[in-house]
Amino acid sequence: MNPREVLPGLVLLAVIAVLPLVASNVVLNFLLSSLIVALAAQGWNLLGGYAGQLSFGHAAFFGTGAYATAVLQIRYGVNAWVGLAVGIALGAAVGWVIGALSFRARLRGSYFALVTLAFAEVLRILANAADFTGGASGLLIRLSPGVENLQFASRAAFLWLLASAVAAVLLLTAWIAHHRFGAHLVAVRENEDAARALGVDVLRTKLRAIALSGGVTAAAGCLYAQNFLYLDANIAYGTWISIEVLIACVLGGTGTVLGPVVGALALHGVGELAKLALGRVAGPVPGVDLVVFGALLILAVAFLPRGMMAGLQRLTRGLAR
C-alpha cells in the first residue's frame, strides 16, 4: 500500500474527528451527512470507478442496508450491530443478484446503468407498498441510546464511528488498488477482451466488485438509519442517494482512493454554503442544493475531467516546480 495515497485521507478524517470538540451542531450535522454520503460513494467507486461499471442505482444497496437494520430491530428485536452486519451482507447479496442477472446478459455501459436504476426503483416501489417496511408511512427506530444499540447520546460519538468506517474503507480501497484484485478491476474497466486474454475471469471480477460495492454502500444505509432513526422508501431507496454518490465520485475523481471522500465533502460543503448564503439574501430556497449539485457536476466534467484528486495533484506538482 502506498502511504502517500491514504495518509491525507486519514489526516482529514482525524481532523473531522476532533472537530466535535470545537464545532457547532450545524457543522456536526453537515459532517454526519457528508460522511454517510462519502461512505456510500466509496462503495460506488469500487464498482464504478475501479471496475468501470457505472451504476445509477446505488440506492438499491443503501436502502437495503437501511431497511435491513430497521426492520430487524423493529419487527424481530434483533440487536442493531447484528442488523448492521446483516444489512451489509444483504447489500452484497443484492449486488451479486443484480450483477449475476445483468453481467451474465452481457449488459455494459448505459444499459447496465439503466438496469441498476430500474432495480432501485422497483425496490423503492415495493418498500413503499409492503407492510413489513411500514409502507408509505415509513419506519421509526425506537430511541434507546447506548453503544450496544448502535445509538449514541452525543453526535460526536456517532461521527467517530462514521469516520472510522470511512477510514476502514479507505484502507480497504488502497489495499485493493495495490493488489491483484485491483489490477483485475482496472483491466476489466479498460478493456474486457484484453483482460480475458490475460487470464482474467471477467464475470467473476465484476460480481466480486458489485457485491463488495453493494456491501459498502449498504453499510452507509445502515448508519443512516441509526443516525436519523427514521426512514421511508423515498429516503432509503430514493434516487437522491444514487445521484449524490455518483456526483461525489465524479467530482472527487473516480477510481482514486480518496476521490469519493473529497468529493462528498466538497459537494455537501458547497451545497450547505449555498443554502446559507442564499438563505441570508432571499430566505429559504428549497432545492437550491440540487441546483448547486448540478452546477458542480457540469463544472467538474468541464474543468476537472479526472476529478479533484487529479486536479490537486496537478496543482501540487505545478507548485513544486
Add this chain to the structure above:
Amino acid sequence: MSLLRAEGLSRRFGGLLAVDGASLEVPEGGLIGLIGPNGAGKTTLFALLSGFLAPSAGRVEFAGADVTAEPPHRRALRGMARTFQIVQPFAGLTVRENIAVGAYLRHSARREAIRSAEAVAEEVGLGPMLDGQAAALTVAGRKRLELARALATEPRLLLLDEVLAGLNPSEVRDIIPVIRAIRERGVAILMIEHVMQAVMNLCDHVHVLAGGRMIAAGPPQAVTADPRVIEAYLGHGAAARIAAGSAHA
C-alpha cells in the same frame, strides 16, 4: 506430442463460412506460421483457438486436454496466450501496469508480479517506457506491449496475430530476434504474418489458409513455391502465367 491440436474447426458468420474445416498442430517448442490472403479467416481461427469464439464444428486440444468449450481465461491459465491484430492496450494505465495484469496470472503477490513485468519489458525492449502511459506509445511500441503482456502470462504457447504489421523494416529487424529468443526459451509460437521475410526467417513450418480452408502446409520455402499458394494470393491462373513467363525468359 503436439501442444496444440485443432481438428476440423469451422466458424460460420450468417451466410459466410469464415473458417471451413481447418486443422493444424503446433508441436511443443515449435514455431509455426499461418499465412494467407486478407479475409482468409486467420484471425477468426485464432479466436477459435483461444476461446474468444465458439466453433460451429470441430475441436481444440491443448496439452492433451479438450478445451473446445473453455472460456479464454481458462485457456490462458493452461498456458495459451494471444495477441490482438488490432492492438488492445489498457489505454488508461502505464506500460508497467499493462504488463503486470498479465504477470498477475502466475504471481499473486504484487512485488513478484511487478518484478516479472519489468523483466518481460526488458526482454521485448520496452524497459525505458515502463512509466509511460500505454496510450502514448507508437504503433511499434503498442505491438511490443501486446507481445509483452502475453509473454508476462508465462505461456507455453503464444498466438501472435500480425505483430509485425505496421512496422517499418528496421523495426521488423529489431523484433525478429526477440521472437526467436522467446522460442529458444521453449515457448511454442503460432504466428500469423504477412511479412514474408519474417516467416522465411523464423518458421519451421507454415500453414496456408485461403477462403477459410487449409490449402497447403510445409516448410516455408516449399510452401511459397506451391502453385496453389501463389494462386490464392495472386488469383486464378497466376501460377501458370508466372511459370510460362519464366520459361520464356
